[in-house]
Structures are given as structure tokens and as C-alpha cells.
Amino acid sequence: MKRSLSEDMIYSDKFDLCNNDFKLKLDKFLKDWKKYGAVSTPKEIVRFMIKISDIKNWEGLNILEPGCGFFDFSREIYCQYPNNNFTGVEVNPEIYEIVTKLFPFRTILADFLLWETTEKFDLIIGNPPYGILGFNRYPIKISKEIKEKYKYLYKTWKGKYNIYGLFIEKSLKHLKKGGKLVFIVPCTFMILDEFSKLRELLAKSGGIKIYYLGKNVFDKNVTTCVLIVTKDFQFRGNLELYEVKDNLKNVVLWYAKKEYSGEIIKFENEDTKKFEEGKPKIQDLFDLHFAARSVEYYKNPKVSKEPKPGYVCVLKGNNLHPNWIDYENCYTGLWVPKESVGEFRWFYTIPRIVVGHTKGGKIVAAVDEKCYAWREEIHLVPKIALSIEEMREIAEYLNSDKMQWYVKTLYKDITPHTTITQLKLLPLPEKYNKYLKSQKQILLKYENKNEQCIRLL
Ligand SMILES: C[S@@+](CC[C@H](N)C(=O)[O-])C[C@H]1O[C@@H](n2cnc3c(N)ncnc32)[C@H](O)[C@@H]1O
Structure with missing residues (x-):
């Protein structure tokens, strides 16, 4: 017509x-x-x-x-x-x-x-x-x-x-x-x-x-x-x-x-500059990594489509909530042997902060203390020896209303999802500057056992 x-x-x-x-x-x-x-x-x-x-x-x-x-x-x-x-x-x-x-x-x-x-x-x-x-x-x-x-x-x-x-x-x-x-x-x-x-x-x-x-x-x-x-x-x-x-x-x-x-x-203004002032950035304390992709799980013979003893669920976005992770529901329908999570990404064997690759620029973060494998999201792997309590505090800071305001002001609706570049630049509480000054950076070593990550000292 x-x-x-x-x-x-x-x-x-x-x-x-x-x-x-x-x-x-x-x-x-x-x-x-x-x-x-x-x-x-x-x-x-x-x-x-x-x-x-x-x-x-x-x-x-x-x-x-x-x-x-x-x-x-x-x-x-x-x-x-x-x-x-x-x-x-x-x-x-x-x-x-x-x-x-x-x-x-x-x-x-x-x-x-x-x-x-x-x-x-x-x-x-x-x-x-x-x-x-x-x-x-x-x-x-x-x-x-x-x-x-x-x-x-x-x-x-x-x-x-x-x-x-x-x-x-x-x-x-x-x-x-x-x-x-x-x-x-x-x-x-x-x-x-x-x-x-x-x-x-x-x-x-x-x-x-x-x-x-x-x-x-x-x-x-x-x-x-x-x-x-x-x-x-x-x-x-x-x-x-x-x-x-x-x-x-x-x-x-x-x-x-x-x-x-x-x-x-970015859409900087006096308020966003004030919020950043004197604070370290995420990239100063963490390396940022993407999760393993679906295909990597589908092609690995160790992956099971049903739960088995000694296996843990592969987690995804639905499992991530502000300050907590739902380890109970297995939305991917995929399970892997707990001792093999490191085969998918080495950093799955250590506690880290998981941040949602979320829609609408909202930041959602929680600490994966049990060291599970993931199919989605961005993983913040500490470059220095941060305690679980410190990581929890940082995750809370990322979930705070002030951080949501900051991200929305700076980036409006430019991208449909939060990107790694944006995350790297987010400010952290001022007190974490102490780690930038310390010369000695201690690498973390964990043993991945019985649902928990055991820190080897
Ligand atoms: C977004 S439309 C814009 C059309 C028009 N200028 C307007 O503003 O309404 C883009 C146009 O570029 C044409 N186009 C796509 N790739 C092209 C290319 N490599 N070289 C020349 N034209 C191309 C498409 O066929 C389409 O007509």
C-alpha cells in the first residue's frame, strides 16, 4: 500500500x-x-x-x-x-x-x-x-x-x-x-x-x-x-x-x-564532584571481570542439568539482590562440582563482590561468600587483602541511595546497562585510601571446600 x-x-x-x-x-x-x-x-x-x-x-x-x-x-x-x-x-x-x-x-x-x-x-x-x-x-x-x-x-x-x-x-x-x-x-x-x-x-x-x-x-x-x-x-x-x-x-x-x-x-556537576572528592575508585582496589558465558557451561561435560551431591548451582542475575545472594533457587538449571568452579573462571574460588549488569543503570551488589560459579554479572576481585566485612561494607555503599543518585546523574540513560567502564570509576568510602598508600599488597589465597571459601593464611 x-x-x-x-x-x-x-x-x-x-x-x-x-x-x-x-x-x-x-x-x-x-x-x-x-x-x-x-x-x-x-x-x-x-x-x-x-x-x-x-x-x-x-x-x-x-x-x-x-x-x-x-x-x-x-x-x-x-x-x-x-x-x-x-x-x-x-x-x-x-x-x-x-x-x-x-x-x-x-x-x-x-x-x-x-x-x-x-x-x-x-x-x-x-x-x-x-x-x-x-x-x-x-x-x-x-x-x-x-x-x-x-x-x-x-x-x-x-x-x-x-x-x-x-x-x-x-x-x-x-x-x-x-x-x-x-x-x-x-x-x-x-x-x-x-x-x-x-x-x-x-x-x-x-x-x-x-x-x-x-x-x-x-x-x-x-x-x-x-x-x-x-x-x-x-x-x-x-x-x-x-x-x-x-x-x-x-x-x-x-x-x-x-x-x-x-x-x-559524563554529566558532571558540583554535587557529583563533591561526592567523588578524595575517594578511591573501584578500579584502585579491584580487578573487574565478566562471568563465564552460557556456552562455556553447555560444552563442559562436568556440568549437570540436575542437582547432585557435591554440586552447586551456577548462579545468574536473578540470584543477585542488594546485599544478599539467593543460593537456594537454581534459575540457570545448571549445576557444577563445587571443586571445579575454578575451571570456569579462576576467581570463582575466592570471595568477591558481584555487581549486576542491571537494566536502567541501577547498581545492585552483594558479596559471594560461598564462592559459586556464575553465568552473568560483573565480578569485583580484590587486588588487596580485604576482609569479608570490608567487602560487605563496600557492597552496601554501592547499593546506597546516594550511589544510585550519583550513577543516574552522571550517565542518565546513555546505556541500557551498567558497563564495566562506569563501574571502574565509581567512588568508594574515603577510608579505603589506606590501601592505596600501603606498599605491601597481599595476595589472597583460598581453598574452596564444603560450600565455603577457606582463607589460607
Ligand atoms: C537512519 S536512516 C536515515 C535516512 C534519512 N537520512 C533520514 O534522516 O530520515 C539511514 C539510511 O542510511 C542507509 N545506509 C545504510 N548503510 C549505508 C551505507 N553503508 N552507505 C550508504 N547508505 C547507507 C540506509 O539505507 C538508510 O536509508
Whole structure:
């Protein structure tokens, strides 16, 4: 039905580009929209982004919309300021066919990330595709060869990289001096480790402005920001962070920095700084580890699907509660011999703090005093000889209301889960500074017996 709507437009004399006739949305139009990360941008967001781009003279600009889809940005700019040159790059041939018939813009059918050009633009604006790149498990499906090409071409690639990071890198390269990049993207680049090289590149490229929009811009589970970069070395190190409230009506400045060089970007204020002051961080006292994955249990012949004498349950998130662990209910339905827990992760043999990889940025922590095996969560393994009482006290501190306030203030809804990077930086009570000063660090040794961990002195 939707398809015939566009056909009507193509063959109708009455189709008026600037009269809001065009109603097609990419994720309704394309069956495989996920594979292309193809989602249309709401008109009010497009207008907001044009406004905050802060371009004073809209005449004769070379404007690029990479991943142009139905040209949501170029159409809006064209209707307000027609005297500019518009180019779009689109990889999907079905979309290409429609837009070349409907819109008076130069359109290139190509993978933007492999598009070879020396052209430079005054403004690169749009909504790039989002998603982790891979062959089968990941949303943006590409072949092994293409993935290797991207890795070779893009210096910001790190870990499980996201296609929007590549779009940013490529666009920065094609901006003129003084040109602007204006993209709506997920906010994850602000804090995740995978984007550390991208943050460094952004800091080196020019002045950065970030407008935090939060959730619900699209009807998808993604928290978005508008990223604006002015490519000019004289603005290097400038970072301004804004929060956008009340349906785009209210823009609040959190801070403006002059020496930004690629660190993670948090919503710091005087209160969060006061809370951190003089305190050691989790990473000073603990090493942080992920739990073993399901597959590691399924492929190990020692794992039983029913309880047996001498076996203990493999625990998961449901077993973890603030300050206590439910050792009774076996939600994984998997049991392992108690003396073998160390085969899955060595640190399962020692008491440690388990922190929930929880939704909504809430911190949930408890001490695993019985040294069980886990299938989920982040494990804080002490680097120094902490007593069980001290670990319990630290877990209580992590569960406190003050800590929940701190985490929510700093990170809002940037990621759906608490990440290791966030945890590493959480402050601990000041008194634990004493361990940073002590030269002698004692390694712990435990024997894993009879449901308990016995400390060997
Ligand atoms: C999030 S949509 C945005 C479309 C439009 N600019 C808008 O804001 O409504 C991303 C678009 O990028 C296209 N795309 C995805 N991967 C691409 C690639 N590697 N090169 C060029 N276009 C791509 C998708 O087909 C889709 O049309």
C-alpha cells in the first residue's frame, strides 16, 4: 500500500516537495530496514538540528546527507533555503530508485563508507545507520571481506564497533575547514570503550557540541544525542554538553570545557564532584571481570542439568539482590562440582563482590561468600587483602541511595546497562585510601571446600 503511495507521487503532477505530501517512512517501506539501519527522522528533530547547527548564511553551501534514505534533512533545508547544492549517498537500490525520481538532489548509489571521492562539504547532516557490524549475529549484516575493508580503512574501529562511528569518521574527513558535521546518533559514543578512538578523533578535529535528547525520539530502544563538530583546529579541545528538555523547547548547558582530549563524557556537576572528592575508585582496589558465558557451561561435560551431591548451582542475575545472594533457587538449571568452579573462571574460588549488569543503570551488589560459579554479572576481585566485612561494607555503599543518585546523574540513560567502564570509576568510602598508600599488597589465597571459601593464611 505504502509503495503505491510513492508511485502515485512519481506519476502525479501535483506532488509538491515542500507541501508535506511526502509521508513515507523507511522502516515501514523496507522489509529489511534493520539490515540497513534505515529509520526516518521525525520532522521536528530535523528542524531542531537545522536550528542548532547555527549556520548563519544558507547560500551556496555544499551539503551532504550520507545514508540519505528519503532525504529528510535535504528536503527540509531545500524548502527553507533552496539556494544550496545537495548531495545524498544511499546504498539501498530500492530507495535510490524512488528518490532519484522524486527529488531534485544529486544522489549517489554507493556504500558511503567505501565511496571514493575527494569532495569536501560545508555541511554534512543526517541520521546515519546504527548497529554493530557483523555477518550473522549483528544487526548490520556485511560480508567478512567488507568488514576487513572497513577495519583497514577506518582508524577509529575498536572492539564490536558500530556503523555510526564509521559514518562520523568518514564525514569528518570530507568536511571543509570550518565545515560542520550535524548528526543524530546514539549517545553510547560518550562513554563506551569501543568509542575511545572516536572520542580522540573528535577532540582533535575541532569544537564539539553534544545535545542530549534522551530516549523516545524514535519508537526504538535507543537514547540519542545530536553531535555537532566544527572542523577547525583553533576550536580543538572545546566541548559543550547540553541537555534538551520539554519536547525540544528547553536547552540547558551542563558545562563548557576548553581542554577536552577524548575522555568519557559524563554529566558532571558540583554535587557529583563533591561526592567523588578524595575517594578511591573501584578500579584502585579491584580487578573487574565478566562471568563465564552460557556456552562455556553447555560444552563442559562436568556440568549437570540436575542437582547432585557435591554440586552447586551456577548462579545468574536473578540470584543477585542488594546485599544478599539467593543460593537456594537454581534459575540457570545448571549445576557444577563445587571443586571445579575454578575451571570456569579462576576467581570463582575466592570471595568477591558481584555487581549486576542491571537494566536502567541501577547498581545492585552483594558479596559471594560461598564462592559459586556464575553465568552473568560483573565480578569485583580484590587486588588487596580485604576482609569479608570490608567487602560487605563496600557492597552496601554501592547499593546506597546516594550511589544510585550519583550513577543516574552522571550517565542518565546513555546505556541500557551498567558497563564495566562506569563501574571502574565509581567512588568508594574515603577510608579505603589506606590501601592505596600501603606498599605491601597481599595476595589472597583460598581453598574452596564444603560450600565455603577457606582463607589460607
Ligand atoms: C537512519 S536512516 C536515515 C535516512 C534519512 N537520512 C533520514 O534522516 O530520515 C539511514 C539510511 O542510511 C542507509 N545506509 C545504510 N548503510 C549505508 C551505507 N553503508 N552507505 C550508504 N547508505 C547507507 C540506509 O539505507 C538508510 O536509508
